[in-house]
Amino acid sequence: xxxxxxxxxxxxxxxxxxxxxxxxxxxxxxxxxxxxxxxxxxxxxxxxxxxxxxxxxxxxxxxxxxxxxxxxxxxxxxxxxxxxxxxxxxxxxxxxxxxxxxxxxxxxxxxxxxxxxxxxxxxxxxxxxxxxxxxxxxxxxxxxxxxxxxxxxxxxxxxxxxxxxxxxxxxxxxxxxxxxxxxxxxxxxxxxxxxxxxxxxxxxxxxxxxxxxxxxxxxxxxxxxxxxxxxxxxxxxxxxxxxxxxxxxxxxxxxxxxxxxxxxxxxxxxxxxxxxxxxxxxxxxxxxxxxxxxxxxxxxxxxxxxxxxxxxxxxxxxxxxxxxxxxxxxxxxxxxxxxxxxxxxxxxxxxxxxxxxxxxxxxxxxxxxxxxxxxxxxxxxxxxxxxxxxxxxxxxxxxxxxxxxxxxxxxxxxxxxxxxxxxxxxxxxxx
Amino acid sequence: xxxxxxxxxxxxxxxxxxxxxxxxxxxxxxxxxxxxxxxxxxxxxxxxxxxxxxxxxxxxxxxxxxxxxxxxxxxxxxxxxxxxxxxxxxxxxxxxxx
Numbered sequence: 001x002x003x004x005x006x007x008x009x010x011x012x013x014x015x016x017x018x019x020x021x022x023x024x025x026x027x028x029x030x031x032x033x034x035x036x037x038x039x040x041x042x043x044x045x046x047x048x049x050x051x052x053x054x055x056x057x058x059x060x061x062x063x064x065x066x067x068x069x070x071x072x073x074x075x076x077x078x079x080x081x082x083x084x085x086x087x088x089x090x091x092x093x094x095x096x097x098x099x100x101x102x103x104x105x106x107x108x109x110x111x112x113x114x115x116x117x118x119x120x121x122x123x124x125x126x127x128x129x130x131x132x133x134x135x136x137x138x139x140x141x142x143x144x145x146x147x148x149x150x151x152x153x154x155x156x157x158x159x160x161x162x163x164x165x166x167x168x169x170x171x172x173x174x175x176x177x178x179x180x181x182x183x184x185x186x187x188x189x190x191x192x193x194x195x196x197x198x199x200x201x202x203x204x205x206x207x208x209x210x211x212x213x214x215x216x217x218x219x220x221x222x223x224x225x226x227x228x229x230x231x232x233x234x235x236x237x238x239x240x241x242x243x244x245x246x247x248x249x250x251x252x253x254x255x256x257x258x259x260x261x262x263x264x265x266x267x268x269x270x271x272x273x274x275x276x277x278x279x280x281x282x283x284x285x286x287x288x289x290x291x292x293x294x295x296x297x298x299x300x301x302x303x304x305x306x307x308x309x310x311x312x313x314x315x316x317x318x319x320x321x322x323x324x325x326x327x328x329x330x331x332x333x334x335x336x337x338x339x340x341x342x343x344x345x346x347x348x349x350x351x352x353x354x355x356x357x358x359x360x361x362x363x364x365x366x367x368x369x370x371x372x373x374x375x376x377x378x379x380x381x382x383x384x385x386x387x388x389x390x391x392x393x394x395x396x397x398x399x400x401x402x403x404x405x406x407x408x409x410x411x412x413x414x415x416x417x418x419x420x421x422x423x424x425x426x427x428x429x430x431x
Numbered sequence: 432x433x434x435x436x437x438x439x440x441x442x443x444x445x446x447x448x449x450x451x452x453x454x455x456x457x458x459x460x461x462x463x464x465x466x467x468x469x470x471x472x473x474x475x476x477x478x479x480x481x482x483x484x485x486x487x488x489x490x491x492x493x494x495x496x497x498x499x500x501x502x503x504x505x506x507x508x509x510x511x512x513x514x515x516x517x518x519x520x521x522x523x524x525x526x527x528x529x
C-alpha cells in the first residue's frame with residue numbers, strides 16, 4: 001500500500017545509497033538482518049527507538065525516514081497527479097519510488113503544486129473582487145455616466161447646424177460640468193486601483209497564513225508581553241513589517257489579546273497552578289477567567305508543545321498553531337469529526353477525548369475543546385460563538401479507545417467514514 | 432404609433448441632450464429621474480415608448496424592466512434600453528427580461 005509502505009522503502013533507499021550492507025546496518029542498530037529485511041520491504045511497522053537508531057545508523061534525521069515528514073509531500077504529489085493536464089499519465093503507483101529516488105525533484109513538484117493552489121485562490125479572489133466590489137463598480141459607473149453625457153452633448157453640438165444660441169450656451173456649460181466630473185471620477189478610479197494593488201501584494205499568502213508564519217517564527221510567544229516586559233507597543237515595529245494590511249490588523253489583535261491573557265494569567269502563578277491541576281476548567285475558576293483564555297495561555301506560553309485551533313460559529317478556522325503529527329488543513333474546512341465541532345454545537349460544555357490521526361504512525365492526541373458565547377450587542381444582539389481545541393501529544397500506547405479523525409476529507413485516507421463530505425484524493429483504507 | 436416618449440434616466444445632462452434631440456424630431460418628451468417609482472409613472476403616463484437607463488444605481492434598471500414586462504396592460508409598450516457599456520452580457524440579460 002503506497003501510503004504505509006514508505007518508511008521501509010526509505011530505509012532501503014538510504015542504505016543502498018550509503019553503500020551499507022543490510023547485515024552491517026542491522027548489527028549497528030542491534031536488530032537481526034532478517035528483521036531489517038522485513039522492515040525494508042514494509043512488512044513490519046517501526047517507530048520510536050528502532051526508527052531513531054536506524055536513522056542514526058544511516059546518518060539522517062529520524063523525521064526523514066518517518067512517514068510524517070513525507071506524508072504531506074505524498075498527498076501533494078497525489079493531488080498534483082489528479083489535477084494533471086488531460087493526456088498526462090503520471091505514474092501514481094510509483095510515487096514512493098519517485099520520492100525515494102528524487103526527493104529534491106519531488107519537493108520542487110510538491111512545492112509548485114502548492115504554489116499553483118495559492119495562485120489559483122488569489123486569482124479567484126481578485127476576480128471575485130472585480131466582479132462584486134461595490135466601490136469599483138460605483139467608480140466605473142460614475143466615469144461611464146460622465147462619458148455618456150459628454151458624448152451625447154458633444155454630438156448635439158457637432159451635428160446640429162442651426163442650434164439656438166441659448167441652447168448652445170447651455171450645452172457648453174453642461175460639457176464643462178461633465179468634463180470636471182469625469183476628471184474627478186477618473187482620479188478616484190486610479191487612486192482606488194493603486195490602493196488595491198498594494199493590498200493584493202501579499203505574495204499569495206492569505207493574511208491568516210502570514211500571521212501564523214510570523215508567530216511561528218517567534219515560537220508563538222513574545223517575552224515583551226509578560227510581566228516586566230517591554231509591552232505590546234514594542235512589537236509595533238515588527239507588525240509594521242508584515243506585507244498586507246489585513247495581516248497587520250490580525251497581528252495587532254493577536255498581540256492585544258495575548259497581552260490581556262498574560263495579565264490575567266501571570267506566567268509563574270499559572271505554571272505553579274498547572275503543576276497542581278492542569279485541568280483548564282479548574283484553572284479558569286482559580287484565575288477568574290474563561291476557558292478559552294486558559295487554552296490560549298497554555299498554547300502560547302514559552303516553549304509550549306501544545307497545538308491550538310480556533311474557529312468561529314461557521315466552523316471557519318481562524319488560527320492554527322500546529323503540533324507535530326496532527327496535520328492541520330492548509331486552507332478550507334477541517335475534519336468534521338474533530339471534537340472542536342462537537343464543542344461548537346454544545347457551547348459552554350467541556351469536550352475532551354483522545355483522537356487518532358490516520359497513517360502509519362497512528363499518532364494519538366489528547367484534545368480538549370470548548371466553545372464560548374458572547375453577545376457583543378447585548379440581549380437584543382446576535383450570538384457570537386468562538387470555539388477552540390487544545391491538542392496535546394498522548395503517550396503512544398494508550399489503552400483508552402481513540403476517536404478516528406483526519407485532517408480534511410480531501411486528503412484523508414479513511415475509507416467508509418460516516419462523516420465524509422467529499423472524495424479523497426489519496427487511496428482510501430479501511431476506516 | 433403615437434409620439435410620446437418617457438425617458439427614465441438619472442443623469443440631468445443626458446436627459447437634457449436626449450430631450451433636445453427628440454423634441455426637435457417632433458416627440459413629446461416626459462422625463463423621470465428616479466427608478467424607484469418609475470413603473471408607477473409609466474402606468475400613469477402610458478407613453479408610447481420608454482427609454483430606460485439600465486445603468487440606474489442599485490440594479491434598479493433591471494428591476495424596472497422586469498416589472499414593465501410583467502404587466503400585461505403594458506404589453507404593447509416599446510422599451511428601449513440605454514447603456515454605456517453595450518456589453519454582450521447586458522444584451523443577454525435584456526433579452527432574458529423580454
